[in-house]
C-alpha cells in the first residue's frame with residue numbers, strides 16, 4: 001500500500017498512523033520493530049537536523065529496504081523551512097514532505113507551500129513514478145522545538161477555520177497540520193487541552209487528512225477524542241528522545257563497550273514508547 005492508501009484505510013478504521021522522529025539507525029530499529037510486532041503501518045520522521053545527521057539518502061534507502069521486506073513503513077521529511085530543501089527531499093524519494101511556513105504571513109505561507117505542491121506533481125509526471133510525494137502544509141504556529149519547555153512558547157496561535165479552508169484550496173496540499181492546542185515539545189507547566197470542536201470543524205472544511213503535531217505530553221483521552229474527530233497522523237518526538245537518552249545512560253552503566261550491547265537498552269526504551277503509542281493510535 002502507498003502512504004495515501006494507508007491513510008484512507010486509517011480513516012475507514014477510525015484510527016491514526018503513528019509518526020516517530022528518529023536521528024539514527026537505533027531509532028529506526030526501535031520504530032520498525034515496534035510496528036512490525038503490532039502489524040501496523042508507521043511513518044519515520046526526520047527533521048532538517050535529524051536528516052542531516054542520519055543522511056537523507058541513507059534513511060530513504062533504509063525505509064525502502066524495510067518496505068521491500070513487506071513492512072508498511074514510510075518516510076516523511078518533517079518540518080522543512082525552505083522550498084529548496086523540500087525539493088531535495090522529494091528528489092531523494094521521500095513519501096511525504098512538510099513545508100513549514102507556519103511562522104510566516106498567510107500569503108508567504110501559501111506561496112511557498114504551493115511551489116512545493118507544484119514541484120512534487122511535476123516531478124512525478126516527469127519521472128513516471130507511482131505517485132507524487134505527499135505535501136503537508138501548516139497553518140497556525142505551535143512552536144518549533146522538540147524538547148522539555150518551561151512554558152508555552154510565544155506566538156502560539158490556533159488555526160482559523162476560514163483561513164484553513166482558503167489555505168487548503170489555494171495550495172492544493174495533500175495533508176494539513178493545524179494548531180488545535182497541540183504544542184511542539186513537552187510543556188512543564190502543563191499542556192493545553194486539545195480543541196476537539198476545532199478539529200471536527202477543520203476536518204469538515206479542509207477536505208484533506210489532518211495531522212497532529214507535538215503529540216508528546218497530550219493525554220490518552222485527548223488522543224482518542226482527536227482521532228475520533230478526524231486526526232489521521234500523529235507526531236511523537238520529544239518523549240522518544242527522552243526515552244532514548246535514559247536508555248543510553250542505563251546501557252552505559254552496564255560497563256559494556258560493544259555498542260550493539262550497550263545500545264540495546266536505548267533501543268528497548270524507545271521501542272516501549274512506540275509500542276504504547278501505536279496501541280493507542282490503532283485502537284489495539
Ligand SMILES: [Zn+2]
Pocket residue numbers: 079184213214235
Ligand atoms: Zn511537528
